[in-house]
Amino acid sequence: MARPKAVEQPATVKMQNAFWKLLEEKPYDRITVSDVTRTSGLNRTAFYYHYTNIVELADDAIASIYQDEGLIAFITRLIRKPDDIDLHHEYSHFINVPQYQHSVHKISLITGSHGSTGLTKQLQNFIVDIWMDLIGLDSQRLNPGQQLIVDFASNGILGVLANANALFNAEGAQWIARTHLPETVSHLINSLPGITDAQSESNAGRTEAPNQPNHLEESDPAE
Template identity: 30%
Template structure:
């Protein structure tokens, strides 16, 4: 049986989610800085009193929204090695690498980066989240035999993942999610050759 407290919590979560979704839709129509609280409550079909019961201002709504997105990103990143002591890269499969499914689950949010910056500063927060996950969760990440710097290698990987995602978004998700996942696994397992054939230029 659902208690009154649980029902209230659900109502609060639903109200917040509705206002966040309204804000995302507004970003398809207006620049971030031009969106007002009035715009949000009008789009979500609430009043200003309801808004201020949950948020101090637009920025606190955005903070809540981004926190939720990055929390889900963290869960999807950790999924392949959840409850494990080792992560074996060459044994990864499309069934346990789910970061692109995270993008699809939040497609209305991520589509904002197709033609514009979306929410200012989110790209940096996304990349920093990946960097911190690498640092906190994975030991001996870089190839020590080659005297590679962990910090630089992790940064390279994090920006690379963001680049794949942005390219996918800008292509209107033309590549199936399973293919994107398999390509990422191949990239993670790729060992660069010692020399490259150059084209004429």
């Protein structure tokens, strides 16, 4: 009886895996279609059957990260309970799960030296959208004060993820716990609903100095 054939990976999966391998080796803007076909073992016809260009392949590869429920739960957990002293224990557990390690490694490639501004911005928007859904705000309708805090907090998390290879281990977990970075991010994001335009206008009104009459202009000219 013939031995059953092993299930072969779909062409899209092969090309996505090739993309991540190439991103480890060279900058994103230097990855070519020829690189992908050579690394994946597929031909150019197969590539263009599924994708128009490298950008579409990158979007598809990165989208798989956003479907990682464990990663989403971790990003969500960062702002759920700002004073939870067990957060660093959950962090330690998270970094020891192989599936999450793979996703975090891919994120570190996006935000690292081989990534690009566009890829990093896409990841930042993904993180922000998760946070805004949790606190009931629209990321497209933030006032300047709220946007400032969101940018600050999300860039801080991106900085951690960019250094995942150094931080996502037992020692790194202890250092992050000592810095209280998760608690800081949580307090910042949870403060957003209270930062309203009305509050900003009220603060501006209290700090604005009243107009003082110009006595020099009102005095009689010297004779």
